[in-house]
Amino acid sequence: MLLTGAEIVVQCLQRENVKYVFGYPGGAVLHIYDAFFQQDQIRHVLVRHEQAAVHAADGYARASGEVGVALVTSGPGATNAVTGIATAYGDSIPVVILSGQVPTAMIGQDAFQEVDTVGITRPCVKHNFLVKDVAELAETIKKAFHIARTGRPGPVLVDIPKDVSAAKCAFHYPETVSMRSYNPVVKGHQGQIRKAVKALREAKRPILYAGGGVILADAADELTALARRLGAPVTTTLMALGAYPASDRQFLGMPGMHGTYEANLALHHADVVLAVGARFDDRVIGSPEHFASEPRTIIHIDIDPSSISKRVKADLPIVGDVRHVLADFLRILDEEGLTAPRETLAPWWERIEQWRARRCLAYEQPADGPIKPQYVIDTLWKVTKGEAIVTSDVGQHQMWAAQYYRFDHPRRWLNSGGLGTMGVGLPYAMGARFARPDAPVVCVTGEASIQMCIQELSTCKQFRLPLKIVNLNNGYLGMVRQWQELFHGGRYSESYMDSLPDFAALARAYGHVGIRVDRPADLQPALERAFTEHANELVFLDVRIDPRENVYPMIQGGKGLTEMILSANDL
Amino acid sequence: MRHLISVLIENESGALSRVAGLFSARGYNIESLTVAPTEDPSLSRMTIITSGSDEIIEQITKQLNKLIETVKVVDLSEAPHLERELMLLKVRATGKDREEMKRMTDIFRARIVDVTDTTYVIELTGNQGKLDAFIQAIDPALILEAVRSGVCGIGRGERVLRA
Numbered sequence: 001m002l003l004t005g006a007e008i009v010v011q012c013l014q015r016e017n018v019k020y021v022f023g024y025p026g027g028a029v030l031h032i033y034d035a036f037f038q039q040d041q042i043r044h045v046l047v048r049h050e051q052a053a054v055h056a057a058d059g060y061a062r063a064s065g066e067v068g069v070a071l072v073t074s075g076p077g078a079t080n081a082v083t084g085i086a087t088a089y090g091d092s093i094p095v096v097i098l099s100g101q102v103p104t105a106m107i108g109q110d111a112f113q114e115v116d117t118v119g120i121t122r123p124c125v126k127h128n129f130l131v132k133d134v135a136e137l138a139e140t141i142k143k144a145f146h147i148a149r150t151g152r153p154g155p156v157l158v159d160i161p162k163d164v165s166a167a168k169c170a171f172h173y174p175e176t177v178s179m180r181s182y183n184p185v186v187k188g189h190q191g192q193i194r195k196a197v198k199a200l201r202e203a204k205r206p207i208l209y210a211g212g213g214v215i216l217a218d219a220a221d222e223l224t225a226l227a228r229r230l231g232a233p234v235t236t237t238l239m240a241l242g243a244y245p246a247s248d249r250q251f252l253g254m255p256g257m258h259g260t261y262e263a264n265l266a267l268h269h270a271d272v273v274l275a276v277g278a279r280f281d282d283r284v285i286g287s288p289e290h291f292a293s294e295p296r297t298i299i300h301i302d303i304d305p306s307s308i309s310k311r312v313k314a315d316l317p318i319v320g321d322v323r324h325v326l327a328d329f330l331r332i333l334d335e336e337g338l339t340a341p342r343e344t345l346a347p348w349w350e351r352i353e354q355w356r357a358r359r360c361l362a363y364e365q366p367a368d369g370p371i372k373p374q375y376v377i378d379t380l381w382k383v384t385k386g387e388a389i390v391t392s393d394v395g396q397h398q399m400w401a402a403q404y405y406r407f408d409h410p411r412r413w414l415n416s417g418g419l420g421t422m423g424v425g426l427p428y429a430m431g432a433r434f435a436r437p438d439a440p441v442v443c444v445t446g447e448a449s450i451q452m453c454i455q456e457l458s459t460c461k462q463f464r465l466p467l468k469i470v471n472l473n474n475g476y477l478g479m480v481r482q483w484q485e486l487f488h489g490g491r492y493s494e495s496y497m498d499s500l501p502d503f504a505a506l507a508r509a510y511g512h513v514g515i516r517v518d519r520p521a522d523l524q525p526a527l528e529r530a531f532t533e534h535a536n537e538l539v540f541l542d543v544r545i546d547p548r549e550n551v552y553p554m555i556q557g558g559k560g561l562t563e564m565i566l567s568a569n570d571l
Numbered sequence: 572m573r574h575l576i577s578v579l580i581e582n583e584s585g586a587l588s589r590v591a592g593l594f595s596a597r598g599y600n601i602e603s604l605t606v607a608p609t610e611d612p613s614l615s616r617m618t619i620i621t622s623g624s625d626e627i628i629e630q631i632t633k634q635l636n637k638l639i640e641t642v643k644v645v646d647l648s649e650a651p652h653l654e655r656e657l658m659l660l661k662v663r664a665t666g667k668d669r670e671e672m673k674r675m676t677d678i679f680r681a682r683i684v685d686v687t688d689t690t691y692v693i694e695l696t697g698n699q700g701k702l703d704a705f706i707q708a709i710d711p712a713l714i715l716e717a718v719r720s721g722v723c724g725i726g727r728g729e730r731v732l733r734a
Contacts, residue, residue, distance in 0.1 A: 122589060123596050127639040130585075147639060180734060181581055181642045306633035309626070 005134045005165035006031035012141040015173045020434050022053040026073025028100025031165040048455040050077050052427040054084020058093045059431025062414045068095045075113030085155050086124035090418025094153035096144050103163040117159045126154030134167040146177040151184030152304040188320030196299045196316050197332045203272035205348045206232040212239030213277015220410040222326035235263040239417040242407035256284040257555050258399045261360035268561040275300045277322045280312040290560025301325045370546035373472050377404035383527040388440040391428035393449030394420045396478035399551045401444040423452030429467045447473040457510040468530045469540045474547040482550045507540030517543045575648045575724045578617040581640040603721035618723045642734045651727040654698045661716040664691040679705050
């Protein structure tokens with residue numbers, strides 16, 4: 001039986017067990033939308049802007065571990081999707097983006113809604129395809145899913161011209177894919193792994209430094225088991241919060257620009273660093289030269305060889321899937337009979353406890369003073385018992401959420417760490433809710449970020465998504481203001497927003513619940529109401545916070561891990 | 572340090588721009604790049620002349636390997652290898668210059684492949700140094716046009732780059 005290209009697209013997605021497609025229709029994808037209309041296995045989620053379609057698919061992938069799928073039309077549909085694609089690429093998230101294209105005969109003729117989508121997206125996808133023949137469509141989609149989810153994951157775009165989605169062809173979906181040019185390494189080198197285990201056992205000041213790769217590989221259990229066996233401290237990057245339980249004593253918090261005092265000093269002074277699916281990026285170690293000033297042995301596990309020795313030279317590189325490699329570490333420790341944490345680490349822990357005693361995240365909430373953002377996150381953590389999926393946008397609120405919401409489980413913290421895209425929070429929350437319809441989903445945002453995708457409040461109404469939005473409203477582009485205060489002589493160039501909307505009223509206009517919170521005493525009751533009285537509704541909490549509050553600790557860009565500013569008093 | 576990197580890559584449209592885009596996006600040098608299908612028409616072979624520190628060259632080979640369509644990458648300059656480049660040079664060939672040009676062609680073991688009353692086209696193959704030396708050796712005022720293919724390279728002996 002012959003199927004149209006559009007029907008083949010739908011069949012392929014069904015065979016990949018896709019449950020949701022986030023998209024927006026248009027001329028070049030009309031055939032595909034027609035095919036969607038005639039089936040009920042896959043649910044289409046109509047967003048209000050293509051950027052949000054990709055963000056929502058990305059958020060779905062982050063929360064579920066499955067490939068997210070977005071569908072957009074040609075031209076502006078594709079260009080609107082680019083920010084979403086680059087965001088997914090920045091954090092290695094598996095997403096398949098299907099884009100419509102003008103008919104093959106019109107490509108290159110500056111047709112209506114034509115852009116070179118494959119050319120525009122090439123630098124921000126793991127791979128992309130232009131399908132010129134319907135006979136190649138099914139295999140291409142199979143490859144797209146395979147490439148997106150294997151190796152170091154990432155977004156893959158398939159550009160489908162309108163005549164290809166209309167043409168007919170026999171449908172055959174390949175069971176497996178074999179590509180001579182693409183065979184990611186899964187298992188690590190056993191000799192290297194043995195050397196690494198030996199280095200860790202002999203270390204006097206070891207630290208486990210875990211990155212987003214641990215979440216992507218679903219290796220939180222292995223990481224936790226290894227840390228407990230070694231008795232070593234653990235720091236997880238912004239992308240790996242939840243990979244190790246934050247409530248555990250061995251957890252030192254996040255390292256980096258806004259990391260904790262103890263995490264940064266332990267990372268700097270460790271004699272053996274086990275980097276797992278992390279990449280020593282500029283927001284983590286700051287200056288590579290400063291970091292290199294202290295001698296240490298670096299073991300680096302990553303599935304992407306190009307992440308190893310890119311910014312910091314690894315002494316023991318191990319290429320492989322971190323879950324497999326960490327399982328090998330545990331097996332070797334078993335063989336060698338090492339189970340209990342060793343006494344030799346006691347002096348190291350003493351030093352760490354001294355650093356921890358600085359209580360770098362301490363804050364005070366005056367009973368009648370302005371609401372402190374730290375207090376908001378702390379209260380949110382209490383009210384949700386630490387069990388919510390939390391998404392954030394980008395800026396001060398993102399850092400406060402990362403610092404004060406203690407994540408004990410993986411895939412509960414969704415944010416744009418690599419690209420740093422304002423506007424992701426709400427669509428991430430939408431995607432997360434579809435992935436985990438049972439879980440409370442909270443979007444921690446700011447009054448500037450939320451306005452970058454606020455149109456999605458309409459999508460939330462259509463699909464009855466009972467999200468809780470916590471808007472830390474300080475009237476400023478807070479992180480920009482903070483840098484201007486600290487490094488630009490207090491010249492607040494364009495970081496103050498006049499004429500902000502009444503967010504609570506705006507939320508109500510979209511059909512949701514809007515609540516404004518001005519006083520500390522009103523915060524906890526408002527949050528509790530959001531999860532009880534309004535459990536089944538979207539609640540927008542517009543929380544007026546102290547506009548002068550800054551994020552500490554802080555390491556200025558280009559400085560080293562030991563050069564932290566702990567509070568305004570350090571300036 | 573100058574390096575000569577050979578890449579076997581799927582002969583698909585867009586493969587060349589992926590490689591070129593990678594070099595420009597990450598700020599790597601390209602001194603020359605040649606590309607053509609191999610004896611297996613489904614594969615293209617590229618030869619890239621680049622330069623950089625050991626760390627940069629390591630990143631370049633890793634990033635090239637990371638491209639989905641890349642089948643194999645080898646830094647040929649790590650071991651004995653051959654490099655060849657082709658040049659076609661159109662020169663003014665009149666009066667006494669006509670004989671001089673013929674003599675230089677013979678000295679460099681080049682060939683004259685096109686002749687008119689006033690011009691020659693000279694074909695010369697060799698490594699980059701030999702081609703540079705030929706250009707140096709003749710009167711620059713007589714060069715009408717120079718076209719160079721860019722370098723292609725192959726390992727010596729049993730060292731083979733195949734899919």
